[in-house]
Structures are given as structure tokens and as C-alpha cells.
Amino acid sequence: MTAPAGGSGGVAGVDGAGVVELRLPGLLADDAGGRPVHHVDAARVRTVADLLDAVGAGWPRLDRRLRDETGVLRRHVNVFVGPDDVRWAQGLATPVRAGDVVLVLPSVAGG
Amino acid sequence: MSTLLLVGTRKGLFLARPATPSYPSAPSRPGADRWQVEGPLLGTDEVPAVGVVPGAPDAEGPPRLLAGVRSEHWGPTVARSDDLGATWQETDHGSIRFPPDTGAALARVWQLQADPARPGVVYAGCEPTSLWRSADAGVTFELVRGLWDHPHRPRWAPGFGGAAVHTVVTDADDGARVLVAMSTGGVYRTHDGGESWSPSNRGISAYFLPDPQPEFGQCVHKVAADAAGPQRLYAQNHHGVYRSDDGGTDWTSIAAGLPSDFGFVMLAHPRRPGVAWVVPLEADARRVPPGGRLRVYRTEDAGESWKECAAGLPDGAWTVVLRDAATVVDRGPDESALVAFGTRDGCVYASTDDGDTFEQVAAHLPDVLGVRGVHLPSGAA
Numbered sequence: 001m002t003a004p005a006g007g008s009g010g011v012a013g014v015d016g017a018g019v020v021e022l023r024l025p026g027l028l029a030d031d032a033g034g035r036p037v038h039h040v041d042a043a044r045v046r047t048v049a050d051l052l053d054a055v056g057a058g059w060p061r062l063d064r065r066l067r068d069e070t071g072v073l074r075r076h077v078n079v080f081v082g083p084d085d086v087r088w089a090q091g092l093a094t095p096v097r098a099g100d101v102v103l104v105l106p107s108v109a110g111g
Numbered sequence: 112m113s114t115l116l117l118v119g120t121r122k123g124l125f126l127a128r129p130a131t132p133s134y135p136s137a138p139s140r141p142g143a144d145r146w147q148v149e150g151p152l153l154g155t156d157e158v159p160a161v162g163v164v165p166g167a168p169d170a171e172g173p174p175r176l177l178a179g180v181r182s183e184h185w186g187p188t189v190a191r192s193d194d195l196g197a198t199w200q201e202t203d204h205g206s207i208r209f210p211p212d213t214g215a216a217l218a219r220v221w222q223l224q225a226d227p228a229r230p231g232v233v234y235a236g237c238e239p240t241s242l243w244r245s246a247d248a249g250v251t252f253e254l255v256r257g258l259w260d261h262p263h264r265p266r267w268a269p270g271f272g273g274a275a276v277h278t279v280v281t282d283a284d285d286g287a288r289v290l291v292a293m294s295t296g297g298v299y300r301t302h303d304g305g306e307s308w309s310p311s312n313r314g315i316s317a318y319f320l321p322d323p324q325p326e327f328g329q330c331v332h333k334v335a336a337d338a339a340g341p342q343r344l345y346a347q348n349h350h351g352v353y354r355s356d357d358g359g360t361d362w363t364s365i366a367a368g369l370p371s372d373f374g375f376v377m378l379a380h381p382r383r384p385g386v387a388w389v390v391p392l393e394a395d396a397r398r399v400p401p402g403g404r405l406r407v408y409r410t411e412d413a414g415e416s417w418k419e420c421a422a423g424l425p426d427g428a429w430t431v432v433l434r435d436a437a438t439v440v441d442r443g444p445d446e447s448a449l450v451a452f453g454t455r456d457g458c459v460y461a462s463t464d465d466g467d468t469f470e471q472v473a474a475h476l477p478d479v480l481g482v483r484g485v486h487l488p489s490g491a492a
Contacts, residue, residue, distance in 0.1 A: 028185075060203045065185035068216035069208045076184045106184040 018042045018098030022055055024062070025106055031062040042098035048079055049092035051102055066104065067092075076107040113488075114440055114449050115195060116472065117176060118459055119158030119481035123151025124178055126196045127459065127472050146461075146472045153190055153199060155477075156182040160435065162223030163485040166230045167248035168193050174485050177233070177249045179220025187217050189235070191249050195487075207235060207243055207252045213259065215239055222435065223249070224279040229286050236276030240267050240293050244305065255305040258291070263310065263327055267296035270330060270349075277434060278334050282341045290334060290341075290359055294349065297329035300359055314362035316351050333377040333434045334359075339384035343413065347377040347389055347434075354414045365414025370401045375434035380465070381441035381448055385413040388420075388439070388450060388466060390432045399429045405454070409466045423460065423469035430456040433480055440484035449486075453479025 019039040029036040032055070040054045049071070056063025066077050071092070073079065079086045080103040086094040096102060116127040130147040160179030167175045176192040178199070189206035190199040209215040222236030225248075235243040235252050241259055243252035258264075258276075267274060278292035287304040290311070297312040310327035317329045330349030337343035344355040346362060352372050353362040366372035371391040380386035388409050392398050400406060405428035407420040437452035451461040457476035460469040 060205075061201060064188075064205050064208075065182075068186060069205070069211075070214060070216045072216065074184065074186050 020045055020051055020096045020098065021101045022051055023101060023103045025104060027106070028062055028065055028104070031065055032059045042096070042100075045096055047090075047092065048081065048086055048094045048096055048102060051096055052092070078105045078107055079103070080105065114442065114484055114486050116438075116440075116451055116459070116461070116482060116484045117161040117163070117178070117196075118148075118150075118453055118473065118476065118479055119161040119178060120151070120453075120457070120477035120479050121157055122155040122477035124153045124158045124161065124180075124196075125150030125473065125476055126152065145470060148473045148476075149196070151477075152196060153178060153180050154182070156180050157480070159480045160220045160223045160235075161481045161483045162225060162233065162249070163483055164225045164231075164233055164248045165227060165485070167225075170230070173487065175248050176485075177223045179223055179235070179481075181219050187219050189220060189223070189249060189252075202250055206245070206250060207237060209241075210254060213254070215241075219273060219275065221273075221275040221277045222279055224281070226281040226286065228281065228283040232281075232286070234279040234281070234289070236279055236291065236293075238273045238275035240264065240274045240276055240296065242276045242279065242289075242291055242305070257301065257306045258299065258308050261299075261308055263296070266328070267293060268328075270294035278331070280334055280336050280341065280344070284341070288341070288358075290344070292331040292334045292346075294332060295328055295330040297327050297331050298334060298346070298359055299327075311359040312362070313360065314355075314364075315346065315348055315353055318350060332375045335377045335379035335387065337379050337384055337413065338382050338386070343384075345377050345379055345387045345414065347374050349373070350395060352377075352389060352414070365410070368417040369408055370406075373398075374432075376432055376437040376452065377434075378437055378439045378450065381439060382444065383411075383448075383465075386411050386465065387414065388437075389417075390437065390452065392431060398431055403427050403429050405430065405432075407450070407452070407462075407466050407469070420462070420466035420469070422467060423462070423471070425458075428454070428456070430454040430458075435481040436479045438482045438484055440486055442486040446486075449484060451482055451484060453482050455479065 022038045024036045045051045118125040126149045162177040164175040178190045181187040219238040224234045226232040231248045233245040233249045242255040245252045280290040282288035299308045300311045315329045332347045334346045342358045346353040352366040354365045374391045376390040378388040408417045440449040453459040455478045459472040462469045
């Protein structure tokens with residue numbers, strides 16, 4: 001499902017298509033097997049939602065930290081594909097490709 | 112014997128227990144020689160609901176502790192501890208998840224109420240307005256469809272804090288009978304295990320509506336059952352303090368003798384029929400203790416009269432006690448109950464003489480949202 005943690009783009013997927021990398025904040029590593037970086041075969045995912053589905057299938061607690069049970073990204077969770085906030089792109093339908101680094105960052109919020 | 116208090120706050124969970132040589136307390140504040148406070152636990156996330164499940168996960172071990180937790184970033188969850196708060200676990204897929212056909216998402220857990228007569232049964236009152244039932248002591252919950260599908264649901268309106276079932280009262284004699292309350296919406300009852308629900312608000316005022324005596328839509332803040340049984344109930348309303356002697360069919364005012372009929376708290380003694388407590392606030396538009404004097408009022412005659420409980424409580428206190436930030440802990444037939452409550456300015460008070468005198472358990476905590484407690488064998492706490 002998720003390849004072992006490693007470096008960023010350039011890691012080969014099972015079918016040689018490369019991988020998409022998901023980087024989590026350290027706070028969520030415990031909910032994802034202790035690993036803040038996960039790789040998924042690019043051939044298996046076309047969108048950010050696909051990527052979260054792929055990783056979340058193995059780590060359901062991580063998944064519900066990021067998205068509620070309707071699949072909506074939580075209000076204070078931000079996801080970037082490269083430098084771009086998906087909320088200003090196509091949301092969770094934003095495409096991902098081999099070599100992309102998808103970064104999860106919590107909003108600077110609270111009091 | 113010892114008492115463990117769970118104090119859910121705006122920023123984490125705190126546990127308070129009587130100080131012992133193994134749990135020395137700092138001597139820097141009143142009451143500190145008697146209570147040791149540990150926390151914050153569960154990070155610094157909001158903990159609006161705490162609960163205790165006696166007899167779970169097994170009858171011989173310590174009770175299971177439950178906490179409804181809400182992170183601003185990572186959403187709501189239910190955490191549980193089977194070692195009195197030393198470690199906490201979550202259900203991987205979440206204890207409470209709305210089924211896909213509802214199109215809803217859990218926003219906050221407001222209430223975690225074990226059914227003391229039925230081991231392993233726990234109810235959760237949640238936002239959006241919903242009731243959930245667990246048969247495995249809080250590991251997983253199932254949506255009570257009868258209430259979720261109620262035709263009144265679109266007309267239940269959110270109060271200032273949100274739209275939720277915030278009160279669950281079970282019936283020791285009949286597990287099919289459950290009472291819930293919501294703000295606004297009022298009191299609803301089921302007599303068939305949750306399949307069907309009926310509003311139960313006759314006599315409770317909704318002064319803020321064109322019809323002040325509607326079938327439903329009241330803003331009931333809290334309901335508690337008398338020690339004599341579930342036929343006698345007490346309710347603190349959004350202006351109005353009431354008693355029912357027929358299980359909630361009809362309600363009559365018992366506010367005479369109180370400085371105000373506004374407040375959030377309603378507690379009933381677990382063993383002494385007719386004994387209940389409220390914590391009055393001035394009014395809807397002035398949600399502070401009357402005159403800044405934080406006071407508990409106790410009745411010993413089911414609301415016919417009230418006595419002010421002032422000893423140990425502060426003047427100049429412009430704070431609020433929220434609906435679930437108060438509890439009464441049954442300490443068995445040989446000891447008095449323990450009454451405890453917390454304030455939005457982070458103080459916790461407790462009394463072991465039914466409110467005649469209070470001592471300060473903690474100060475300077477975050478806003479106290481929920482307080483529950485459990486009585487334990489000596490050394491277990």
C-alpha cells in the first residue's frame with residue numbers, strides 16, 4: 001500500500017511509474033506508524049483524495065484527523081501540492097503526479 | 112476509599128485526587144493540602160465531555176474513563192483509559208462516526224453517560240444533535256436512528272454553544288426508557304429503546320418564542336433524576352427551574368426561593384430523595400453569579416425550599432459554571448456524597464457535606480467544561 005519511507009521524488013513505484021510523497025506534520029506521525037513520510041505508487045493515485053485514501057486505508061486514525069466522515073478536509077488542515085494550497089486549486093480533486101510532494105500542515109490557529 | 116475527579120477543560124483533561132504521600136501536593140493555595148491535580152492530559156485539546164463506566168472493561172478492575180476530545184485541527188474523538196488516566200486509547204476508525212447516508216459529520220461530543228444499571232451500556236450526546244448508544248463500554252457507538260430521524264429535528268435550533276444532545280437520563284428499572292435534553296428542542300423521551308421519541312416539555316416555558324408553551328423548542332439546560340427514582344425529575348431551564356413527578360410528562364416550577372431561575376447546572380443526590388443542587392446565574396442577559404457571589408443552592412424537599420451554600424465559595428466571582436461542569440459522586444451508603452464543580456475561570460470546588468462547606472480543589476486551570484468523578488477503593492486512585 002504505502003512504500004517504505006524514503007527520500008522525495010525519484011523513488012520508483014512498483015510499476016516503475018514513480019511515487020507521490022505525502023509528508024505529515026510530526027504531530028501526526030504516531031497516527032501513521034511513526035512515519036511522517038509516506039510514498040504511494042503514482043499509478044494508483046490521480047488526485048489528493050486518492051492519495052489520502054491510499055495512505056488512510058492503512059492508517060484510519062490518520063485519515064480521520066485530516067478528513068471528517070463525509071470526506072471533507074478539516075477546516076484547519078491545509079494540504080499543499082508542491083507550493084500550492086489545494087483549497088485554491090481543485091480541493092481534494094487536485095491532480096497529483098509522480099514526483100509530487102504533498103505536504104500536510106496545520107493552520108496557525110487557536111488561542 | 113478515595114475519589115478521583117475528572118476535569119475536562121478548554122485545554123486538556125485534569126485529574127484530581129486526594130493528596131497522599133505518593134502524590135504530594137503543592138502547599139501554595141487553599142485546599143492544596145488535600146488535593147493533588149495532574150494534567151493537562153490529552154494534549155491541550157478541548158475536553159467538553161468526561162465520563163466513567165463502572166464495571167468496565169471488567170468487573171474487578173478500575174472503571175473505564177472516557178473523554179470526548181476536540182482538536183481545532185484534527186477534529187473530535189473519544190478517548191478511553193482503563194488505568195485511571197495513565198494511558199489513553201482511541202478506536203482507530205473512531206468511536207462515533209455518522210453513517211454515510213446521514214451526510215453529517217461529528218462536530219463535538221457533549222455528553223458521555225454510562226447506564227449504571229446495564230454494564231457496558233454508554234450513551235453519547237453529540238453535536239450535531241444526536242444520540243448514540245454503545246454496548247461495549249464506549250469503544251464503538253451506534254447512532255440512535257429514532258431520534259436522528261425525528262420529524263422535529265429540522266426545527267431544533269442551536270443554542271449559543273451549538274446544537275447537541277447534552278443530557279441523557281437512564282432508567283434503572285427499564286432500559287428501554289431514556290430521557291434526553293437539548294438546547295433548543297427541550298426534553299424528549301423514549302419508552303421503546305430509542306425507536307420512537309416524544310417531546311416532554313409540558314409546563315416548561317419558552318419565553319423567547321411567540322408561544323411560550325410550545326410542544327417543543329424549549330431551551331432546557333440540564334435534567335437530573337431524583338434518588339427516589341426516575342419518575343421525579345428536576346430541570347434547570349433557560350430561565351425556569353422545574354420538577355416533574357411523573358417522569359417528565361408535566362413540569363411545575365420550583366424556582367421560588369432562588370435568587371434567579373437562570374443557570375446551567377442541575378444535580379440530584381444519588382441516595383437522598385428530595386435533595387438537589389443548582390448554581391444560579393443572574394439572567395440570560397447577565398450570565399454571572401448574582402452580585403458576583405458564587406453560590407450553590409440546595410433543596411432537601413424536592414424544590415419546595417432552597418438553602419444558600421456559601422461557605423468556601425468566593426465573592427467577586429464573575430464567572431460561570433457550565434451545565435456539565437458539576438457532578439455529584441456517590442461514595443456508598445456509609446459516606447456522604449461528594450459534590451464538585453468547576454468554573455470558567457479554572458477553579459474547582461468540592462464538598463463532602465452536601466454543600467454546607469466547599470474547599471478549593473484547583474485554581475488557574477483553563478475554562479472548566481466538564482466534571483465527573485468516581486469513588487475508588489483505597490489506594491486505587
